[in-house]
Amino acid sequence: xxxxxxxxxxxxxxxLPAIMVLLLITxxxxxxxxxxxxxxxxxxxxxxxxxxGLANYLEIFRDPRFYNALQKTxxxxxxxxxxxxxxxxxxxxxxRIPGQGAYKMxxxxxxxxxxxVVSLMWRFMFNPNQGIINYFLQAxxxxxxxxxxxxxxxMLSVIIVExxxxxxxxxxxxxxGLKNVPxxxxxxxxxxxxxxxxxxxxxxxxxxxxxxxxxxxxxxxxILKNFDLFFGLTQGGPGNSTEVLNFYTYxxxxxxxxxxxxxxxxxxxxxxxxxxxxxxxxxxxxD
Amino acid sequence: xxxxxxxNQNFVIILFxxxxxxxxxxxxxxxxxxxxxxxxxxVQTFQIPPVWFFKPVIENYNDLFFASSINxxxxxxxxxxxxxxxxxxxxxSLAAFSLxxxxxxxxxxxxxWMLSTRMxxxxxxxxxxxxxxxxxxxxxxxLGLIVVYLSLNxxxxxxxMRGFFNDLPVAIExxxxxxxxxxxxxxxxxxxxxxxxxxxxxAILCFIFAWxxxxxxxxxxxxxxxxxxxxxxxxxxxxxxxxGALTAASVLTAAPTILLAIIAQxxxxxxxxxxxxx
Numbered sequence: 001x002x003x004x005x006x007x008x009x010x011x012x013x014x015x016l017p018a019i020m021v022l023l024l025i026t027x028x029x030x031x032x033x034x035x036x037x038x039x040x041x042x043x044x045x046x047x048x049x050x051x052x053g054l055a056n057y058l059e060i061f062r063d064p065r066f067y068n069a070l071q072k073t074x075x076x077x078x079x080x081x082x083x084x085x086x087x088x089x090x091x092x093x094x095x096r097i098p099g100q101g102a103y104k105m106x107x108x109x110x111x112x113x114x115x116x117v118v119s120l121m122w123r124f125m126f127n128p129n130q131g132i133i134n135y136f137l138q139a140x141x142x143x144x145x146x147x148x149x150x151x152x153x154x155m156l157s158v159i160i161v162e163x164x165x166x167x168x169x170x171x172x173x174x175x176x177g178l179k180n181v182p183x184x185x186x187x188x189x190x191x192x193x194x195x196x197x198x199x200x201x202x203x204x205x206x207x208x209x210x211x212x213x214x215x216x217x218x219x220x221x222x223i224l225k226n227f228d229l230f231f232g233l234t235q236g237g238p239g240n241s242t243e244v245l246n247f248y249t250y251x252x253x254x255x256x257x258x259x260x261x262x263x264x265x266x267x268x269x270x271x272x273x274x275x276x277x278x279x280x281x282x283x284x285x286x287d
Numbered sequence: 288x289x290x291x292x293x294x295n296q297n298f299v300i301i302l303f304x305x306x307x308x309x310x311x312x313x314x315x316x317x318x319x320x321x322x323x324x325x326x327x328x329x330v331q332t333f334q335i336p337p338v339w340f341f342k343p344v345i346e347n348y349n350d351l352f353f354a355s356s357i358n359x360x361x362x363x364x365x366x367x368x369x370x371x372x373x374x375x376x377x378x379x380s381l382a383a384f385s386l387x388x389x390x391x392x393x394x395x396x397x398x399x400w401m402l403s404t405r406m407x408x409x410x411x412x413x414x415x416x417x418x419x420x421x422x423x424x425x426x427x428x429x430l431g432l433i434v435v436y437l438s439l440n441x442x443x444x445x446x447x448m449r450g451f452f453n454d455l456p457v458a459i460e461x462x463x464x465x466x467x468x469x470x471x472x473x474x475x476x477x478x479x480x481x482x483x484x485x486x487x488x489x490a491i492l493c494f495i496f497a498w499x500x501x502x503x504x505x506x507x508x509x510x511x512x513x514x515x516x517x518x519x520x521x522x523x524x525x526x527x528x529x530x531g532a533l534t535a536a537s538v539l540t541a542a543p544t545i546l547l548a549i550i551a552q553x554x555x556x557x558x559x560x561x562x563x564x565x
Contacts, residue, residue, distance in 0.1 A: 018382035
């Protein structure tokens with residue numbers, strides 16, 4: 001069957017439509033975007049698009065707001081180790097409990113609620129005077145926190161929401177991974193009297209290593225692309241305190257209408273993500 | 288001695304159960320709270336200390352359905368998400384079948400390339416897509432957003448379906464071909480019916496992604512074709528946020544995806560890890 005029975009025509013019929021569509025709506029726009037990034041384009045004067053070479057890219061490196069955005073993006077990435085370790089802790093906890101665990105289903109919910117809904121419902125709870133979070137804090141004897149309205153705590157708030165939404169992902173994936181570790185090496189280690197830590201570190205972890213890498217890369221790319229949480233929670237503010245690269249690109253393009261400059265910013269992000277996705281694909285291949 | 292050890296272990300397991308249930312409840316609290324709030328009156332919404340027990344009212348939902356055009360936007364969301372899902376599934380499974388079965392040069396590269404299109408940051412294609420849609424007068428139309436959502440989901444659908452087809456035994460297809468079935472016959476009469484669970488799971492995931500998508504919907508639609516996520520963001524106004532209507536609309540937006548995820552729970556993780564976990 002693997003040998004081709006078919007004429008060339010069938011390949012065209014089966015494979016080409018999808019490839020054509022993808023070329024048209026993903027690759028062509030990216031090339032178009034590259035072209036725009038080399039021009040001075042504003043939405044108000046679309047008929048004039050003078051070619052300015054690398055000027056946009058040179059401007060990026062003189063733009064303090066770009067460095068601010070890079071820094072905020074890095075800070076936001078702290079969410080990744082947080083959600084990983086919380087997910088891992090939960091997975092290890094669950095792994096000690098017998099049974100399939102129907103409760104797992106509940107942890108699916110945060111991931112599949114629309115991110116914009118997630119951001120708005122947290123915004124409701126973060127309300128400094130009437131929000132439930134500060135109510136609980138005060139009931140427990142802590143001082144209320146101004147959450148989204150202060151530069152210092154706004155990024156923390158967004159990170160909390162991101163971790164809330166995606167720690168369950170690490171939990172469910174790692175739990176499934178732990179359950180899939182073959183029984184023989186575990187039994188052998190038990191006979192040899194391995195401690196719980198040794199069991200995890202030397203028996204289970206090696207089986208999970210590639211899986212962990214894959215999901216960390218997937219999440220990292222999504223974190224760099226995250227738009228909805230910032231839009232719903234902070235709009236990049238207060239000041240520029242939560243203006244990550246992705247959001248800054250949006251503001252330049254669709255608030256300042258500087259399409260050329262925005263395109264060149266998006267290319268910086270694109271290059272970062274392409275590098276990451278190449279590593280991911282290499283990992284997939286080693287499977 | 289031995290008995291006490293067993294008892295001890297039971298105790299530990301029960302303790303863990305309790306810890307997990309508590310964590311689970313804390314984790315779900317934000318969603319539950321939003322659901323609760325949507326059934327409160329305007330006054331109760333912001334009462335501190337919060338009202339835990341109250342007579343649920345459907346005021347917010349009444350306002351939504353009878354005093355706003357939410358029906359239209361729900362309809363937009365349904366039409367756009369389901370149309371793009373159907374197209375993705377059709378084109379995607381055709382391509383996936385050829386990548387799983389035919390002898391094509393460098394087909395792994397092709398499959399990886401198709402998957403990688405999903406990883407591009409949407410903001411990078413937002414500007415060119417905006418200009419293209421404008422050119423073809425597709426801004427603020429259903430069709431425009433349906434086409435754009437193909438870019439989100441087609442590579443993903445192909446990748447997922449390729450995984451499901453690879454799991455099918457080839458022997459059935461071979462015997463059908465020996466009995467004189469054509470390629471198309473094999474695909475439509477044998478492969479597709481056998482892959483119904485995979486198709487359904489992929490469809491559900493594509494639908495959820497399209498349903499939840501916000502950035503493109505925000506940029507490419509306006510009054511006519513806007514979808515639920517854009518409507519939700521519209522409740523944030525200069526003068527404040529209309530929380531009553533917002534929570535009710537949020538419940539309407541989140542409920543279908545939660546239902547679908549529960550139906551497809553076995554496959555959600557497989558989808559979200561791009562098939563790395565089966």
